[in-house]
Amino acid sequence: MQISSTMASRTSSLKFFSLLICSIAIVQMATAGDPDIITDFIAPPNGTVDGNFFTYTGFRVLVGGGPPPTAFKVLKATLAEFPSLNGQSVSYAILQFPSGTTNPPHTHPRSAELLFLLGGTLEVGFVDMKNNLFTQTLQAGDLFVFPKGLAHFQYNADSQNPALAISAFGSANAGTVSIPSTLFATGIDDNVLAISFKTDMATAGDPDIIADFIAPPNGTVDGNFFTYTGFRVLVGGGPPPTAFKVLKATLAEFPSLNGQSVSYAVLQFPSGTTNPPHTHPRSAELLFLVGGTLEVGFVDTKNNLFTQTLQAGDLFVFPKGLAHFQFNADSQNPALAISAFGSANAGTVSIPSTLFATGIDDNVLAISFKTDVATIQKLKAGLAAKP
Secondary structure, three states, rough: OOOHHHHHHHHHHHHHHHHHHHHHHHHHOOOOOOOOOOOOOOOOOOOOOOHHOOOOOOOHHHHHHOOOOOOOEEEEOOOOOOOOOOOOOOOOEEEEEOOOOOEEEEEOOOEEEEEEEEOEEEEEEEOEEEEEOEEEEOOOEEEEEOOOOEEEEEEOOOOOEEEEEEEEEEOOOOEEHHHEEEEEOOOOOHHHHHHHHHOOOOOOOOOOOOOOOOOOOOOOHHHHHOOOOOHOOOOOOOOOOOOOOOEEEEEOOHHHOOOOOOEEEEEEEEEOOEEEEEEOOOEEEEEEEOOOOOOEEOOOOOHHHHHHHHEOOOEEEEOOOOEEEEEEEOOOOEEEEEEEEEEOOOOOOOOOHHHOOOOOHHHHHHOOOOOHHHHHHHHHHHOOOOO
16 A cells, blocks of 8 residues: 555656646747846856756755645745846746635736646636736646736636646746735825725837838828827817826827837826826836826835825836826816837736726635625726716
């Protein structure tokens, strides 16, 4: 019996390591997000470089026979844990899901995630920048890609069995922005959240092109092609907006920006309005406050909240892929800002809409926010489109 048990244990370990070895191929498919280095590797400033420097043993606990986790658990091999990954544009995470647990909605600002399910089943999904929800039920052996910078989740709906997955990232430091923690555990002003959720109190830039500009396939290229007149309404003397409003000059509105790695948005804030928490997966945002005052802030991947009160003439940078907001707390006066982006299509992921207006399962959200399904349904009702 002891020999049989030992053989079974070895067989199980061999199966695990076979899947682990196969998953190395995932690395080659993940898009690199880190800058290239001009050496083979980056050596530590004061240390010996030998085989130990290139070896990480932190995953040995997975085959050490310890007790399984009772809550969702992540083991990482990123730049922080494994310094020799510096400049190598790759990292790993092991995701352990006891029955009924979830990896709450989150984003990775600097890389896509390619998940390989080693055992069990998982319900997974992500929301694109048009608020389309893409879901799948994964079986052991399946792979699923979560595009860079988009909100996504994983959920083990099996009430009896655990699930185990390995994820590869095309960055040594992909970063993780936990949306529940970012919103409710970092000190973002309650008024900002209340307005955003209508309740009470998308990374790399654009690829370089090898021509001066990208001409339309069937069209005349003259001065008109390089001119956008959609912002004339701002000086046309029309009535001011009564709700927060954005005017964009991106690739969608201004096709000549294709390949030019730049775009604009004009943000109009009537008194007491907010631009709800959101991210831009493909660019930082550089905001220039033209008039009024604004309360602004962003949350980094360590859940640190950085805020500022801006006066007219100030600039503020929101780093690429991080959740951020703007709020006109002035009860009397509007505010006007211009934002520049280092991408013709920076993308916008609205966190309230992504979570509560796209069909993500109520159980996933209830577990993620440590509340009940009834509360989730109330939030969804508040964000639903009015007839």
